[in-house]
Amino acid sequence: MTRNMRLLASASVLAAAAVAASPASAAGTAAGTTVTNSVTLEYKVGGIDQNQVSASDSFTVDRKVNLSVAEAGTSATTVTPGQTGAATIFTVSNASNAPLDFALAATQLSGGTAAHGGTDNFNVTAVKIHADTNGNGTYDPGTDVEITYLDQVAADTSRTVFVVADVPLGRSTDDVAGVRLTATAAEATAASTLGATITQTTGANTSAVDTVFADTNANGNVARDGIHFAEDDYVILAASLTATKTSRVISDPFNGTTDPKMIPGAVVEYCIAVANSTGSATATGIDITDTLPPETTYDSAFGIKLNGTMTGSTCNADGTSGGSHASGIVTGTLNDIVGGVTRTLVFRVSVN
Amino acid sequence: MKIWLALFAFLAPAAVSAADNVSLTSKVLVERVKPGPDGKPVTVREEPGVVTPGDRLVVVLSYRNGGDQPATGFTLTNPIPAAVAFTGTDDSSAVLSVDGGKSWGALASLKVVGADGTSRPAVAADVTHIRWSLRQPIAAGSRGELSFRGVVE
Numbered sequence: 001m002t003r004n005m006r007l008l009a010s011a012s013v014l015a016a017a018a019v020a021a022s023p024a025s026a027a028g029t030a031a032g033t034t035v036t037n038s039v040t041l042e043y044k045v046g047g048i049d050q051n052q053v054s055a056s057d058s059f060t061v062d063r064k065v066n067l068s069v070a071e072a073g074t075s076a077t078t079v080t081p082g083q084t085g086a087a088t089i090f091t092v093s094n095a096s097n098a099p100l101d102f103a104l105a106a107t108q109l110s111g112g113t114a115a116h117g118g119t120d121n122f123n124v125t126a127v128k129i130h131a132d133t134n135g136n137g138t139y140d141p142g143t144d145v146e147i148t149y150l151d152q153v154a155a156d157t158s159r160t161v162f163v164v165a166d167v168p169l170g171r172s173t174d175d176v177a178g179v180r181l182t183a184t185a186a187e188a189t190a191a192s193t194l195g196a197t198i199t200q201t202t203g204a205n206t207s208a209v210d211t212v213f214a215d216t217n218a219n220g221n222v223a224r225d226g227i228h229f230a231e232d233d234y235v236i237l238a239a240s241l242t243a244t245k246t247s248r249v250i251s252d253p254f255n256g257t258t259d260p261k262m263i264p265g266a267v268v269e270y271c272i273a274v275a276n277s278t279g280s281a282t283a284t285g286i287d288i289t290d291t292l293p294p295e296t297t298y299d300s301a302f303g304i305k306l307n308g309t310m311t312g313s314t315c316n317a318d319g320t321s322g323g324s325h326a327s328g329i330v331t332g333t334l335n336d337i338v339g340g341v342t343r344t345l346v347f348r349v350s351v352n
Numbered sequence: 353m354k355i356w357l358a359l360f361a362f363l364a365p366a367a368v369s370a371a372d373n374v375s376l377t378s379k380v381l382v383e384r385v386k387p388g389p390d391g392k393p394v395t396v397r398e399e400p401g402v403v404t405p406g407d408r409l410v411v412v413l414s415y416r417n418g419g420d421q422p423a424t425g426f427t428l429t430n431p432i433p434a435a436v437a438f439t440g441t442d443d444s445s446a447v448l449s450v451d452g453g454k455s456w457g458a459l460a461s462l463k464v465v466g467a468d469g470t471s472r473p474a475v476a477a478d479v480t481h482i483r484w485s486l487r488q489p490i491a492a493g494s495r496g497e498l499s500f501r502g503v504v505e
Contacts, residue, residue, distance in 0.1 A: 027405065028404070028405020028406065028504065028505055029405055029435040029505050031404075035380075035433050035435045036433060037378050037380050037411050037430065037433050037436075038378070038430070038431065039376065039378045039413050039428055039429070039430040040428070040429050041374065041376045041415065041427070042425070042426075042427045042429075043423045043424065043425050043426045043490070044423065044424050044425040045421045046421060047424070049425075050374070050423075053374055053375070053376045054376070055376040055378040055413070056378055057377075057378040057379055057380050057411075059380055059403055060400075060403070061403055061404065061405065061435060061504060062402045062403055062404050063404070064404035064405055064406070097404070201402060204401065205400065205401035205402045205403075210402045212402055212404050
């Protein structure tokens with residue numbers, strides 16, 4: 001007399017394949033998730049199926065705080081002296097299994113090796129932090145809002161942050177100003193409010209969600225302190241102009257142009273050569289003002305020749321007419337001069 | 353008379369109540385590597401405590417036949433919890449499923465079919481269920497343990 005008396009105590013045996021699906025996020029199972037393991041046992045006694053027996057056991061997934069800051073891109077930001085609103089770009093990432101706020105701070109290096117090599121030797125000014133409000137990866141003044149913290153950064157997401165500063169005048173090419181962006185993990189409790197700084201749970205596990213720090217010691221960071229930073233540089237590319245004024249006697253009333261002497265009536269040509277050293281930024285808006293010596297008279301027939309070239313130390317006669325003269329003062333504006341190029345302003349006078 | 357016989361047949365497996373003497377527990381433990389007594393790292397199993405994604409788990413199933421009859425056909429079925437990725441078991445009586453419990457076998461024999469119909473060999477993380485079928489009878493009063501390992505996802 002065998003009668004099957006299978007009484008199914010639970011339906012967990014029929015769980016679908018979705019039970020063991022992997023979570024979408026690399027940060028892992030959300031903090032606070034209760035994970036339950038259930039097992040069912042079927043057996044017979046005397047060949048007769050018995051009641052199914054089941055057991056289960058649960059634990060809570062705690063919070064693993066892992067944040068990182070990285071420079072976006074691989075090169076320093078090139079700036080010119082006097083430039084305002086120059087941005088370095090960073091990415092702040094939340095690799096935790098819970099949402100976080102991040103308090104932000106931008107600081108400057110004081111000497112020492114900069115992130116892209118070279119030695120930090122100046123400071124930028126008016127340093128501010130801005131969000132990438134329009135999400136285009138570029139700093140847009142007026143659109144990208146100034147911030148002091150990142151609000152409610154979801155698990156497994158990143159945000160772009162700009163450190164924006166002004167560059168002082170008087171710096172030379174290859175001067176370096178290093179900046180550091182530091183993020184500190186904070187609770188993401190209320191929106192639009194920076195939460196309290198997170199601390200690691202010390203001591204034994206609690207029934208609430210505990211916190212473990214998992215940030216790394218990459219690039220000089222301290223591991224597992226809930227803080228992470230990265231550095232980037234501003235590197236100066238300046239124009240480096242030197243102006244040289246030379247003169248030569250063109251003619252005198254007696255010798256003509258053959259071995260002329262510097263006597264009253266002689267014609268003297270002045271050449272003002274502006275050289276921009278190789279590797280410099282392009283110089284623009286080059287205005288030259290020259291006051292004639294009182295013993296000379298401007299030669300208006302020759303005029304002023306701008307943007308001539310030099311061969312060695314000789315000013316070539318290849319400039320074009322321009323500039324102006326008034327009351328013994330010659331003025332002229334040269335075209336843009338790129339690094340490694342020399343341009344001249346040439347005019348003539350007669351010796352009184 | 354027949355009614356009595358039928359009743360008796362119904363009541364005969366009073367051993368049903370003895371069957372409820374088979375007890376079963378599930379215990380999740382965390383495997384951690386800690387410095388041993390001589391300073392060398394040793395692997396210990398602990399109560400879950402603080403558990404975060406990436407931690408290694410061991411699930412230990414303990415059974416005991418507290419009845420006075422041997423039990424046969426012992427089959428334990430354990431779905432892998434959603435937040436855990438299966439990594440292995442040392443029990444030779446275990447078979448695995450990657451399709452929600454429809455088919456079973458050793459991991460090397462299982463395949464996963466993708467949405468486009470192509471199939472690839474299954475890996476440990478694909479396992480959805482583990483089942484142990486014990487061929488030997490479990491004697492009255494005896495107990496045993498089965499286990500599998502996983503990682504918190």
